[in-house]
Amino acid sequence: MRKNTLLSVKTQYANLLVSGCKTVELRKKFPSDIEEGSKLFIYSSSPQQKVIGEVVVERVVELPINELWKTAGYQSLVPWADFCEYYQGKEKGVAIFVKNQKKYETPILLSDLNPSLKRPPQSYCYLPENTAVA
Numbered sequence: 121m122r123k124n125t126l127l128s129v130k131t132q133y134a135n136l137l138v139s140g141c142k143t144v145e146l147r148k149k150f151p152s153d154i155e156e157g158s159k160l161f162i163y164s165s166s167p168q169q170k171v172i173g174e175v176v177v178e179r180v181v182e183l184p185i186n187e188l189w190k191t192a193g194y195q196s197l198v199p200w201a202d203f204c205e206y207y208q209g210k211e212k213g214v215a216i217f218v219k220n221q222k223k224y225e226t227p228i229l230l231s232d233l234n235p236s237l238k239r240p241p242q243s244y245c246y247l248p249e250n251t252a253v254a
Contacts, residue, residue, distance in 0.1 A: 138173030170227035
């Protein structure tokens with residue numbers, strides 16, 4: 121099922137993601153029901169703290185950590201040392217391959233995306249099906 125999802129991303133990676141430079145977002149876990157074509161709204165965490173753009177899910181893969189690096193490390197733009205620290209003690213990780221990146225001219229507040237959002241999700245949250253940015 122295609123689902124609109126709000127994804128919290130560190131500012132340095134969020135900007136690279138919506139600009140199209142970064143084509144893979146790495147996660148320790150991610151819901152398995154997010155299908156190809158689903159839209160991810162990118163929330164840039166502190167200091168920006170706004171929704172800065174959106175991407176479309178191309179595919180999501182869960183792999184053993186060593187395979188994850190070989191498959192998606194380069195496209196994630198995450199340094200090897202940071203990758204190792206992030207996945208320390210984990211056996212598997214998730215790569216979210218994205219396409220159709222769109223950076224908003226003017227970043228928007230969470231409440232402008234969805235009035236019921238009072239704070240950003242720690243990792244992700246689902247949004248109503250009709251969520252759109254004008």
